[in-house]
Amino acid sequence: MVTLKQIAEELGISITTVSKALKEYPDVSKKTRKLVRETASMLNYKPNSFAVNLRTKESKTIGLIIPEIVHHFFSSVIKGIISQAEKKGYLVITLQSNESYELEKKQIDLLLSKRVDGILISLANGTGDFKHITEVIEQETPIVMFDKIAKTVKCSKVIIDDRKAAYKATQHLINIGCKRIAHFRGPLLPQNSIDRFLGYKQALIDNNLSYDASLVYLLNDMSFEEGKFYANQLLKDHKDVDGIFINTDLVAIGAISEFNKKGIKVPEQINVIGFSNWFMASVISPSLTTVNQPGFQMGKKAFKILYKEIKDRKKRKNISYNEVILETDLIFRDSTNN
Amino acid sequence: MVTLKQIAEELGISITTVSKALKEYPDVSKKTRKLVRETASMLNYKPNSFAVNLRTKESKTIGLIIPEIVHHFFSSVIKGIISQAEKKGYLVITLQSNESYELEKKQIDLLLSKRVDGILISLANGTGDFKHITEVIEQETPIVMFDKIAKTVKCSKVIIDDRKAAYKATQHLINIGCKRIAHFRGPLLPQNSIDRFLGYKQALIDNNLSYDASLVYLLNDMSFEEGKFYANQLLKDHKDVDGIFINTDLVAIGAISEFNKKGIKVPEQINVIGFSNWFMASVISPSLTTVNQPGFQMGKKAFKILYKEIKDRKKRKNISYNEVILETDLIFRDSTNN
DNA sequence: CGGTAAATCGAAAACGTTTTCGATTTATTT
DNA sequence: AAATAAATCGAAAACGTTTTCGATTTACCG
Missing domain, CATH: 3.40.50.2300 (Response regulator)
Structure with missing residues (x-):
């Protein structure tokens, strides 16, 4: 795997300059920028995301906890989340709580220890205690709940009425x-x-x-x-x-x-x-x-809100919780005498 | 966030010893091991996975590319994969190719640049060229294909007949x-x-x-x-x-x-x-x-094979490709005059 | 040409962990 | 008590990147 160091050695310049050249820093001349770019793509350089994560303290990854994946509504939500996340350069780690409170708790811990940038969750049916959720909020990891939410918990939510x-x-x-x-x-x-x-x-x-x-x-x-x-x-x-x-x-x-x-x-x-x-x-x-x-829309919206919170937290803006209620409509078919 | 350094300072010992105490190294006395363990859990220490990833060069994360998430069969596969992966301590990043070859290619790149430990993929319908797959294999990243596979590509596969x-x-x-x-x-x-x-x-x-x-x-x-x-x-x-x-x-x-x-x-x-x-x-x-x-089983099996390849690669054993054909059976119902 | 400003570069620290290998302490043996 | 073995510890390098800040070079002006 090719690193910044190798590019630097190849060109006889410093790692610093290589790094800067690759990310539009103003203090590197057009000439060397071009040179670095060329050799980087020639050597097929890919930044080591482990190192980037460590340095920038973010992973561009979010966690998603769903009660049950094999379910038309939830899989639509997942699709909405993933499609929107991809647009913003985020990847999604999906976990399934199986409607179990215990599993849900473990999975929250797992995601936190993986240091995801944020969490999306739809609660398990059995979940009546929300300490695991409030702990996430206290840890300053953005979280937004959707569909199956806890009304009493203060965080962003996307639901239908x-x-x-x-x-x-x-x-x-x-x-x-x-x-x-x-x-x-x-x-x-x-x-x-x-x-x-x-x-x-x-x-x-x-x-x-x-x-x-x-x-x-x-x-x-x-x-x-x-x-x-x-x-x-x-x-x-x-x-x-x-x-x-x-x-x-x-x-x-x-x-x-x-x-x-x-x-x-x-x-x-x-x-x-x-x-x-x-x-x-x-x-x-x-x-x-x-x-x-509207599962797909719910997924998209949930991610959008999470994204905003992640960005706001990074800019150290004070975040305000968002509660979105999506419209539903009745689909008239043949099981009612319309 | 509490680090090894903080625990070390708290106890007046070195970072090295703290690290070793937390992972069953033999060259640390039972006394200090106990001490470290206690203060670690007291301070609610969680290893920084970014640092661990960088150091160990693995992320305990795999990538999954699926043509379409909202689909009974595929969502069953996803569930099988995630359930099995969780057992082995792996997380799953899911992407959807939308049956598009172009997207599929991009997503492979994305996963590689995220340095996932392995990839599971079911090919898009439109995919007729497999260079993006063989590149993964050349990069020595384990990959296993399932359901919609490329017969000509040399890698592990899980399919039905x-x-x-x-x-x-x-x-x-x-x-x-x-x-x-x-x-x-x-x-x-x-x-x-x-x-x-x-x-x-x-x-x-x-x-x-x-x-x-x-x-x-x-x-x-x-x-x-x-x-x-x-x-x-x-x-x-x-x-x-x-x-x-x-x-x-x-x-x-x-x-x-x-x-x-x-x-x-x-x-x-x-x-x-x-x-x-x-x-x-x-x-x-x-x-x-x-x-x-059998979607769920297919997911489980696919992960198991991938897991084995990841382990084998780590042990520098020469990996042998596995081709598993799952049994199908006919479910007799009322649309045939049995 | 001297001096200042602007442009360009690089050394070094930092992120937090793992692991090697040498150093030190303690226990054991003669 | 001296010599050796075993147990325990820690310094330091390494993983690859980002970013600060000082150093150096180049351009510009009088």
Whole structure:
């Protein structure tokens, strides 16, 4: 591997001058600059990033912690982050917390000890304690949370308004004439499940439809099978239900599949709205009306904010936390009688 | 940030001894070892990885280049790689080539200049020239290719036998009585499309079914819409087709969706087999018979091989290239009349 | 041509670690 | 107690870069 020293020796000048020539310092003549440039590219010189990192105290690398990689929404976020990072010359180290608080903590430590320039994180469902996050902030390493966040932690965030989105979805069900609307909700953590539930409830109340707790089903693993199971359960419990707002598309698809099997017509007998706009939502039949969750944009935005914080910290500007709420919209398809 | 120097000063001993005490060197007494350990953890010492990298010339980081992150198969591979890498103390920098040869080349350069310890890559569809890969090998940076590989390049590889898998799928169609079997094939690159086509063709020939080129449709973007389009086309061109082997699940799902729409019964009138076993294959109706492509395992295996090469190179052992072919199996579902 | 200003260069320190090898201390043996 | 062996320590170089600041050279002006 060729170093500055070798170029210097080749030309009989000092390492200093070589270094400066390669990075537009004003105190090196055009002649030697050109010379250095030429021999550098001739020898195929590549700066040793280990040395650069040590010297400049930054690695142009950020860490990313995601609960689950194999997931349409999250992989879209990853793509957004990576694409934006690459534009700014940053690389992304990705880790998966597997929805485990313990792993998440270890991974934060790992990233800090690798001295990444910043961290992007979407919290694991099980995470209820945030000391590992606040420690990052105290260490002055920029961090921004996205999607699954901790409201109480003071740092930048990029989210959607789950409550509002759920409200709009439920409102749509009401607008098209539903009177008895069920909800398949997610677990008690993360916050998103709660917010979607609250949006659902609020929409009912605001439209003078009585809120009936027995119409709300608490799911655990949010799987296709669970969708089928609770769809079946719902049919047993409440014959009069004419609409459901479901926490996530996969479950909604399970439910629709069960309805199809049982001969219940969607949307004629039951209107179904999902959440996320997974790719397959457009592909099943009937296609699924759902809330579009802009993963790619969320990733881009999250990186942009992190980038700004990294730059500000470098300039010793006092950083101000940013909280961005991305717009969601309802995608109208065939599972609702629009 | 606390350094070895600070610990040394704190205890009035040399940096050398501190360093040695922290890494099980035999020439430091148990007493001082204990002392150093204690103050290190008290001061929350974390070795500066930039310095460690510079000194040891390795970063415990590998690079990963993937054509497309938002993709069930590839995200499974990523997950496999990251999970395995973490076990061995390696971090993974992920880049997306977007199926572009030019980007792929740049990203290889980027990773090399970051001095990753090794590279994992699945080639972009457009990549027909492999100089950027052979350069990596010449630079003595371990590299292993997976899934979309270059057969002519001498390095370790992890793949499935696309040809065999396609053969088995087609054979199944024949076994259940299909006489006129169509094929929706992928573009001329990557090699995988070719191999799947060849497996299809071979199965026909081996079973004394004449190969009819007009039953093979060449797709471009492998999308849901294309699946619908060519399913429609097929119905117009060939009324007698009773089975299709389709290059990838998404297209197969498009085709089934079109058949459903047109009132063509699957599998009664047409048997359909896909490829990949995407998650949604089990979710549509009828559920899709398909070839299971073990992404997670592929990721794990690819990292394991890379890891071995990294270790071997460090020990200056002469490395031998490894070519692993993972088993695939046919998942029998409702789109074929089994 | 002398003197000043501007342009150009390089020595050296610093980043924080690892590791070699020689020095010193302690323990063991005769 | 002297000699030897074993245990313990530390100085210093090295990894390759960046950057400060002083030194040297060149250009410019009167």
